[in-house]
Amino acid sequence: MTEIAGNILGSARKLVCTPVNRLINSIDPPVIVLVYHRITTLLSDPEMLAVSPDNFRTQMQYLKDMFPIVRFEEDWAKTAKPAVCVTFDDGYADNALEALPILEEAGVPATFFVSTGTIGTRSEFWWHELERIILNGQSLPPRITLDVGRLKRTWATGSVSLRQEYFREAVQLMTNADTLSRNDLLNQIRATAGINAESAGDTHRTMSIEELRRLASSRWATIGAHTVTHTQLSTLTTGAQRAELETSKRELENWLGRETKVFSYPYGRRCHYTQESIALCREVGFSKAAANFPGQAHRWTDPYQIPRHLVRNWPLEIFTEKLRGFWTR
Ligand SMILES: [Zn+2]
Known part of the structure; x- marks a missing residue:
């Protein structure tokens, strides 16, 4: 599709979706789920995964002042006002080292979806x-x-x-x-490049088991699963998908001594998982699963495909502007 055609389609969609979603929101207050990956400062971040600690602190304080904040694993059916939910994907060490203190200081709960394959290995994605x-x-x-x-x-x-x-x-x-x-x-x-095996640095490492336990022990943090190997589920056989779901759930439960009830799909767009993945999530015992496409969560939203909005390293004025769009996009 050309850029011009894409822009026209985007504007047309906005013209239709925004008023419709506004009307729907007035009938049923939505939950807006935000997804973060990293809270740290990086010299190079081509995937734009990191939010600086300063921007994150300002974002969390703003959310705390402005909205009810719900936990991902909670039942949202009784949410009387539009609410926000904070989540993280992947399991980077900075989630425990840099994000958690800011969440605790602001009093904002968050759910951390962790891929177990790299935990405790000091390896990188x-x-x-x-x-x-x-x-x-x-x-x-x-x-x-x-x-x-x-x-x-x-x-x-x-x-x-x-x-x-x-x-x-x-x-x-x-x-x-x-x-x-x-x-x-x-x-x-x-x-x-003449490299035989992985040569990880420290900048992008994931959590150690100790760091994961420390994160999980905070009353502001919940841990969810995000597969073992962070592979797109739609590329895998049924057996391999089941193994990714079951093993990540079990490993987290063994490390943390409590049930892992929620899950997020690696990459998370609709093409990255299948109806079979959804059925397997239910079968292995997850009560909810997070996707990664924009939208609002309503009472009737499939609990196994909860939309989320990706947050970038935005200063407060851009964050507030983006957030306004998230309620209707
Ligand atoms: Zn991920």
């Missing part, structure tokens, strides 16, 4: 490794060819913009790969 290999000055051959399924794909790496293009396309390929193909691609990408 694959997208940070790609960032280090492709974007951060590593010497690379001028042309890179990777086996992608049965095809060969080639990228040039001779300039910053070419490397950015290679990075974007590699992220896309790996997001859409099952676990085996993704590991195969990662190994090929490592080999092109």
Whole structure:
């Protein structure tokens, strides 16, 4: 779709959706669920996952002053006013080290959805490794060819913009790969840079088990599951999906000594999970699941596809403006 056609469609949708959603909100006060990933300051953040501690503090104080704040796992049926819910995905160490003190200080509860595969390993998610290999000055051959399924794909790496293009396309390929193909691609990408295995830094590590326990012991924090390997569920067989859900739930329960009742889908758009994933969530014992597309949660919203709005590193004036849009978008 061209950009102009996209803009026209976007404006048309806004013209229809905004008044309709406003009317619906007046009948049933919605819950707006926000999703964060990291609270820290990074030198490089191509995925725009980090919110600075200062911006996060201001955002939380504003929410606390302006809205009722509900917990993700609660029953929202009796919510009498429009309310906000704060969630985190992935399980970064900064959730425990930087986000938690701010949440405690502001008195805002949050639910942290954690991928268990990297917890306690000091390892990073694959997208940070790609960032280090492709974007951060590593010497690379001028042309890179990777086996992608049965095809060969080639990228040039001779300039910053070419490397950015290679990075974007590699992220896309790996997001859409099952676990085996993704590991195969990662190994090929490592080999092109002369790296044999993961060489994690400290900046992007996930929580240790101790940090996770500390986070879970706060009365302001709830821990939910986010699979083991952070793989797109729609690429997996039924058995592999079930294993991702059950194992992450069980590992969290073993570490924390309490039931894990809620879940969020990796990547979380409608194409990233299936009706089968939803059925499996229910079967393994989750009572709610969070998706990752914008929308308002109402009494009639599917509890296994709760929409969420992604928050970026916005100062207060942009945050308040975006939030106004979240009630109707
Ligand atoms: Zn995630």
